[in-house]
Amino acid sequence: MDASTVDPTFDHLVAMSTPRGLYEHARGNQPRRAHGFCLDDNGRLLGVCARVHEPGAEVLRLARIALDYTLEATQRDGRMRNRRTDAGVWGDRPGLGDHWGRAVWGLGQVVASPWCDGGMRTLALGALHRAAEQRSPWRRTMAHAAVGAADALAAAPGDRPLLGLLLEARTALTGSSGVRGMQRWPEPRLTYANALIPEAHLAIGAALGDQAEVRRGLAQLEWLVALQTPAGHLSPVPSRGWAPGEPLPAFDQQPIEVASLAEAAARAHAITGDRSWGDVVVLAAEWFLGRNDVGVPLYDPATGGGCDGLTAVGPNPNQGAESTLAALATLQLAARFARVRA
Numbered sequence: 001m002d003a004s005t006v007d008p009t010f011d012h013l014v015a016m017s018t019p020r021g022l023y024e025h026a027r028g029n030q031p032r033r034a035h036g037f038c039l040d041d042n043g044r045l046l047g048v049c050a051r052v053h054e055p056g057a058e059v060l061r062l063a064r065i066a067l068d069y070t071l072e073a074t075q076r077d078g079r080m081r082n083r084r085t086d087a088g089v090w091g092d093r094p095g096l097g098d099h100w101g102r103a104v105w106g107l108g109q110v111v112a113s114p115w116c117d118g119g120m121r122t123l124a125l126g127a128l129h130r131a132a133e134q135r136s137p138w139r140r141t142m143a144h145a146a147v148g149a150a151d152a153l154a155a156a157p158g159d160r161p162l163l164g165l166l167l168e169a170r171t172a173l174t175g176s177s178g179v180r181g182m183q184r185w186p187e188p189r190l191t192y193a194n195a196l197i198p199e200a201h202l203a204i205g206a207a208l209g210d211q212a213e214v215r216r217g218l219a220q221l222e223w224l225v226a227l228q229t230p231a232g233h234l235s236p237v238p239s240r241g242w243a244p245g246e247p248l249p250a251f252d253q254q255p256i257e258v259a260s261l262a263e264a265a266a267r268a269h270a271i272t273g274d275r276s277w278g279d280v281v282v283l284a285a286e287w288f289l290g291r292n293d294v295g296v297p298l299y300d301p302a303t304g305g306g307c308d309g310l311t312a313v314g315p316n317p318n319q320g321a322e323s324t325l326a327a328l329a330t331l332q333l334a335a336r337f338a339r340v341r342a
Helices: 011-015 039-050 057-073 098-112 118-131 139-155 160-172 196-208 211-227 255-272 275-289 321-341
Strands: 309-311 314-316
Touching: 011 057, 011 321, 039 057, 039 098, 039 321, 057 098, 057 118, 098 118, 098 139, 118 139, 118 160, 139 160, 139 196, 160 196, 196 211, 196 255, 211 255, 255 275, 255 321, 275 321
Parallel strands: none
Antiparallel strands: 309 314
C-alpha cells in the first residue's frame, strides 16, 4: 500500500465520540466509556479535523464537538481543564499541562484552516488569546503551544498575544544536555513526542524570521531522523525513552512518537523545500502500514482505527484516540506531500 495515497477515514473516531467529546481509551475498537474524555485528545481531534483538505459532514461534526469541548475547558485566565466524565462532569482543576499545549495547537489549526468559518475562527482566536496569557513550566507543553501560535499567526499577522507567546517559548525551549552523543539535544534523555521540540524551533524561527532558530531545529531533527532510521525504515525510540548506550531497536513503540516526527519533517519541508524531508513523512506513514521493526500494520484503512503501540510480537490491538489521531495526522501529511509533488 502506497502511504502517500491512503485516504484517511474518520469512521472509528465517529464511533469513539458523542456530542460531549471524543473518548480517550478503547478496548479493541470499542470506546471505554467509563474512562471518559480528555482535552489532550479533543485538542488533537480539533487540529486534525481543521487540516482535512475537503471535509465532509462527519469531519465537520467532529470538529464542532472538539471545538465545543476545548472552549468549555478554557477558563477566563487561559488555564484549561482536561478530564470530563461520560456524564459531562469535569474531574480536575484548570492547569497548564500537556492538555493545555495540545489544545493551543488545535485552536491554532482552526485559525489557520482554509475551510473553518468565521465564527469558528473568532471563537478559536478568542480562546487562544486567553491561553496566550499563560506560560507552562514544561518544555514540550510550550513547544506544542508555540507550534499552534505560529500557525495561527500566519493567518493573523502581527497578533500581539501570539507573538508574546512565541517569544517566551523561544526562551523556554533552550537547553543543553551535555551528554556525549546528544550534543544537539536540550535534555539528557529522549522521552516522548521528541520531534515536537525541533518542530517548535522551526515554527518559531520561521514566524519570527530567526534563522538561527531554524538552523537549531533542522540540526536536532536531522539527528533524530538518523537515530531512528538505522535500517532504512522508521524505528522510533521506545515508550520508556532512550539515552546513548541503550540498545535499539526497542519496544514498546508509540504512534505519538512517529506522528511527531512526521509533523516536524513536514514543517522542515515547507520551510526549506528540501524533498528529503517529505521522504521522512512517507517513512512515518509507512510505519503505520507495516514497514516497521515487526513488519505488521497498525492502521485499519477500512475504519481509520490506529493501534495503541507496537510491541516486539505485534501491535497492541486497542485503538484509543491518541493512537488513532496519530495515524490519521501522519497519513494526512503524507497525502499532502503527494499533492505537493504532483
